[in-house]
Each structure stands twice: as C-alpha cells, then as structure tokens.
Amino acid sequence: MNIKTALKSEILNEFLNLDYLNYETLTEVKKAFAKNSPNSIKLETFFKKEKYDLLLKELLKLKFKKIYSPEICSFSMSIISDEFSKLIKSEEFISFIEFIFDKKINNIQSESLIFEHKDYTLLQDNVKESFFEINFFFNDWKEEFGGYFSYFKDEELLRILPIHNSVTFVHLDEIQKFVKYINVYSGFNKILLVNLRI
Amino acid sequence: MLKDWISSKYLANNKVNDFNRKFINAKPFSHVVLKEFFIKNKLKLVLNALMKEEFTEKNSDLYQFKQTINDIKSADNNLLYEFYLFFSSKEFLDYINKITGIKINEIDMSGFIYGQSDYLLPHDDQLEGRKIAYVVNLSEKFTRKDGGRLQFFSTKDKKPFKTTKSYSPNFGNLVLFKVSDISFHQVEEVMSRKERISFAGWFHEH
Numbered sequence: 001m002n003i004k005t006a007l008k009s010e011i012l013n014e015f016l017n018l019d020y021l022n023y024e025t026l027t028e029v030k031k032a033f034a035k036n037s038p039n040s041i042k043l044e045t046f047f048k049k050e051k052y053d054l055l056l057k058e059l060l061k062l063k064f065k066k067i068y069s070p071e072i073c074s075f076s077m078s079i080i081s082d083e084f085s086k087l088i089k090s091e092e093f094i095s096f097i098e099f100i101f102d103k104k105i106n107n108i109q110s111e112s113l114i115f116e117h118k119d120y121t122l123l124q125d126n127v128k129e130s131f132f133e134i135n136f137f138f139n140d141w142k143e144e145f146g147g148y149f150s151y152f153k154d155e156e157l158l159r160i161l162p163i164h165n166s167v168t169f170v171h172l173d174e175i176q177k178f179v180k181y182i183n184v185y186s187g188f189n190k191i192l193l194v195n196l197r198i
Numbered sequence: 199m200l201k202d203w204i205s206s207k208y209l210a211n212n213k214v215n216d217f218n219r220k221f222i223n224a225k226p227f228s229h230v231v232l233k234e235f236f237i238k239n240k241l242k243l244v245l246n247a248l249m250k251e252e253f254t255e256k257n258s259d260l261y262q263f264k265q266t267i268n269d270i271k272s273a274d275n276n277l278l279y280e281f282y283l284f285f286s287s288k289e290f291l292d293y294i295n296k297i298t299g300i301k302i303n304e305i306d307m308s309g310f311i312y313g314q315s316d317y318l319l320p321h322d323d324q325l326e327g328r329k330i331a332y333v334v335n336l337s338e339k340f341t342r343k344d345g346g347r348l349q350f351f352s353t354k355d356k357k358p359f360k361t362t363k364s365y366s367p368n369f370g371n372l373v374l375f376k377v378s379d380i381s382f383h384q385v386e387e388v389m390s391r392k393e394r395i396s397f398a399g400w401f402h403e404h
Contacts, residue, residue: 070320070351070358071382118387120319123259146315150259178259183315184345184389 006095015051015087016096030100038157039171041100046136046167056138058083059192064114073121075179076114080194085110088196097198100169101132108196115147115191120181123152130173131197137162138192145186152176162191200293203284205234217297221374226352226362229375230297236334236370245336245395247275248309263316263385266309270397282307294401298374300329302401312346312394318385320351320358327402328377334397335367342366345389348373351382358382367394 006012007021019025020043033041047055058081068074080088087093088108098105141147141162149168151158153175160168170177182191200209207213221230251273253264270282284290286305295302304327312318323331333348340346348365351358356379364386365373375381377400388394 070360070384120259122319146262152259180259181262181317181319181387183262183317183387185315 001091001095003095003099006092006099009090009092011087011090012092012096015047015093017045017048020046026096026099030102033100033169034102038151038153038173038175040151040158040169042160042163042166042168044163044166046165052165055081055083055136056192059112059138059194062112064112071122072124073179074119075121076116076119078112080110080112084112084194097134097169101171101198103132103198105198108198110194110196113191113193113195115179115182116189117182117184117186119147119179121177121179123176123178127176128174130171133170133172133177134167134196134198135160135170136167136194136196138164138194139190140164141189141191142185145182145189146180147182147186147191148180150178150180152178162193199284199287199289203236203240203281204293205237208232208235214293214296218299221298221376226350227376227378227381228298229350229363229373231365232372232374233368234370235372238370241334241336241370243277244281247273247278248336248395248397250275251278251309253309253311259319260321261316261318263318264311264313270307270309291401294330294374298330298376300376300401300403302329302403304402304404306399306402307397308399310394310396310398312385312388314388314391316394317387320382320384322379322382323377323400324379324381327404328400329403330401331375331377331381331383332397332399332401333371333373335369335371335373336395336397337367337369337393339368340366340392340394343389344392345386346392346394347386349384349386350375351384353380353382356380367396 033039062078064076064078066076094105149160150156217230221228252267254267256265273279291302349361350363352362
C-alpha cells in the first residue's frame with residue numbers, strides 16, 4: 001500500500017497521534033532511523049490519548065503467564081489485546097512500519113510483556129540474528145530501578161527507558177538486547193509493553 | 199600455619215572425613231558450608247584491611263556489585279597478603295583437597311561488596327582450570343529478609359531449573375562448591391541496606 005494513502009486511512013487516524021500522519025514528519029522519522037547507530041528511533045505520544053487509555057485498559061485485562069528460564073530470562077507474557085491486534089494486522093499500519101524501516105514485512109510476532117521486581121533477560125552466547133523490534137511502552141520508569149533495555153555489541157550502543165505512550169523502533173543486526181535486572185528500588189512498579197518482532 | 203587461621207574444631211582428622219562425605223553427597227551438586235571456619239578476631243582484622251582496598255563497580259546483564267581492582271595476591275597491606283599466602287599455601291590446598299577430593303594447585307581471590315540492589319544472576323562458573331569455587335563470608339549475619347543468599351539450582355537436561363539450596367551469609371563461613379556443567383548458582387539481590395562482603399574466587403588446577 002502506498003504510504004500516502006495509508007496516512008489518510010481511517011484506522012491510522014483513529015489510533016495514531018496526527019503528527020505522525022504527516023508525510024513530511026514521517027519522512028524525517030525515517031531519515032533519523034536510518035542515520036542513528038544502531039538504526040533506531042523513539043517516538044513519544046504515539047497514540048491518541050483516548051486510544052492509548054483504551055489500549056492500556058485492554059492490556060491490563062490480559063492473563064499473563066510467568067516465563068522463567070534462570071540462565072536466560074524471567075518475565076510475564078501474554079498475547080496482545082484484540083484492539084492492538086486490529087491495528088498491527090492492518091495493511092495501513094504495516095505500510096507505516098515498512099516506510100520507517102525501509103523494508104518489506106512478511107511476518108510480525110507480537111506479545112504483551114510485564115517486567116517487575118526480580119525480572120531480567122540475559123545476553124546469550126553466539127546468537128547472531130538480524131531482526132527489527134518495536135516496543136510500545138505503557139508506563140514511565142526510573143533508571144535506578146534497573147529494567148532498562150540495553151542494546152549491546154561488545155559494549156552498550158543504546159539504552160532505552162520506558163516512557164508511557166512511547167514507541168521505539170530498533171534494528172538488531174548482530175546486536176543483542178538485554179533487560180537489566182529489576183531491583184528492590186522498583187517497589188511495586190512494573191514495566192508494561194507490547195513487543196513486535198519482525 | 200593452618201592453626202593460625204582455622205578454628206581448632208576444623209582441624210581434627212575425623213572432622214575432615216565428615217566434611218568430605220558431606221561435600222561429595224550434597225545436592226544439587228557437591229558443596230559444603232563450613233560455619234565459623236576462621237579464627238574470628240583474626241578474620242575481623244583482615245576485613246578491616248580489605249575495606250581499605252580500592253573497589254570498582256562491576257555492572258553487566260549478569261551482575262552488579264563492587265570488586266577489588268586487584269587480585270588480593272597483589273595487596274600492599276601485610277595482613278591481607280598474609281591471608282592470601284595462607285589461602286594459597288600448600289598446606290591449605292592439601293586440606294581443601296582432603297575435603298573435596300579434587301586436585302588443585304592454584305587460587306585466585308578478589309574482595310566483593312554487594313550493597314542494596316546488587317546481585318549475581320544464574321551461571322555455572324565454568325572456565326578452563328576452575329575446579330572449586332569458594333566464598334569467605336565477611337559480613338555479620340544476614341536474615342532471609344536481607345537477601346544476599348547464595349543459591350544453588352537443581353538442573354533439568356543440564357539447564358538450571360529451580361533453587362533448591364539457599365545460604366545466608368554469616369561472618370567467618372567458608373562455602374566450597376565443585377565447578378561443573380551443572381553448578382548453576384546465583385547471589386540473590388541484597389534487599390536491605392546491609393553490605394554483603396566476601397572474598398571469593400576459585401581453586402584451580404593448571
């Protein structure tokens with residue numbers, strides 16, 4: 001689908017902050033993504049306020065399951081809500097992502113995730129994959145809690161802290177990611193997000 | 199030399215055989231915790247000396263703690279160096295060999311401080327030459343609420359499954375465990391404002 005047609009579509013206008021539906025603005029986003037090393041961009045106030053509130057409400061209704069492989073990870077996982085699914089399965093949104101990544105998309109894996117006190121993911125030896133990742137965050141976060149997303153290749157290249165209603169696009173090309181152990185300072189705070197892997 | 203550093207109750211010959219049986223039969227992998235192993239007053243002086251050493255913050259996906267910049271073998275402080283000499287002496291290595299049944303001929307030793315929110319996540323310690331891992335606890339008694347426990351994992355298909363043994367640090371304890379492809383362990387996060395201070399490292403065979 002042509003990006004200009006997609007930007008005028010009902011569904012994108014229903015979900016997204018109108019600023020990101022401006023072709024010139026989105027072209028700047030695309031350029032910034034390609035220029036950053038690693039290829040990445042963070043967009044704040046991504047959804048329209050009412051839509052964000054609804055997506056958050058739906059996210060909180062999901063049933064999460066604890067995933068614990070001590071030498072790999074600890075977090076809770078669920079499917080994504082129907083409301084979220086409606087967006088990411090739409091031709092228009094796929095066209096929106098394709099435009100930013102400058103890449104044809106065949107398949108999207110999606111999951112809802114919660115990271116809370118004692119959760120983490122670890123870097124794994126000899127993993128060399130190339131994929132794109134999109135994270136939609138639903139809460140604010142402090143670095144002193146741990147829990148930041150660290151993108152790593154010999155050294156840390158990029159660190160992302162959750163900000164509510166923000167989305168990050170990252171190309172992991174021989175880059176690994178870990179989520180820093182969430183420590184006691186986090187109290188009852190949790191990181192809520194929807195992760196897409198392409 | 200042993201009697202200068204080790205509590206006399208640990209030096210009787212039959213004791214060593216008991217500990218050897220305990221070490222070998224321990225689950226989920228060979229280990230033993232020797233409580234109040236060191237002569238208390240002497241170890242307190244060593245602790246004071248250690249706290250004057252320079253530490254650096256270590257931070258990765260797997261851990262967060264402070265470690266002495268240099269191995270204790272290059273410590274300038276006389277008492278610290280004496281402790282290192284004792285720990286690496288032929289006499290002490292023979293003693294550890296009797297408890298573990300494992301051949302060793304070399305050690306390394308660092309000092310560690312885990313403050314509130316510091317931790318070490320699950321890993322197996324395997325590296326060429328590492329035979330036995332050890333911890334000398336130097337902090338006063340930790341309760342369960344303080345965190346900081348050394349925890350051992352049972353394994354399924356050689357992967358860590360769940361923690362089945364947890365040991366809270368207590369001053370003067372010596373923990374020994376055999377390094378293997380199933381020796382998965384972690385240091386639980388320190389939850390309180392206490393500091394978990396220790397010497398730790400490995401007995402090697404090269």
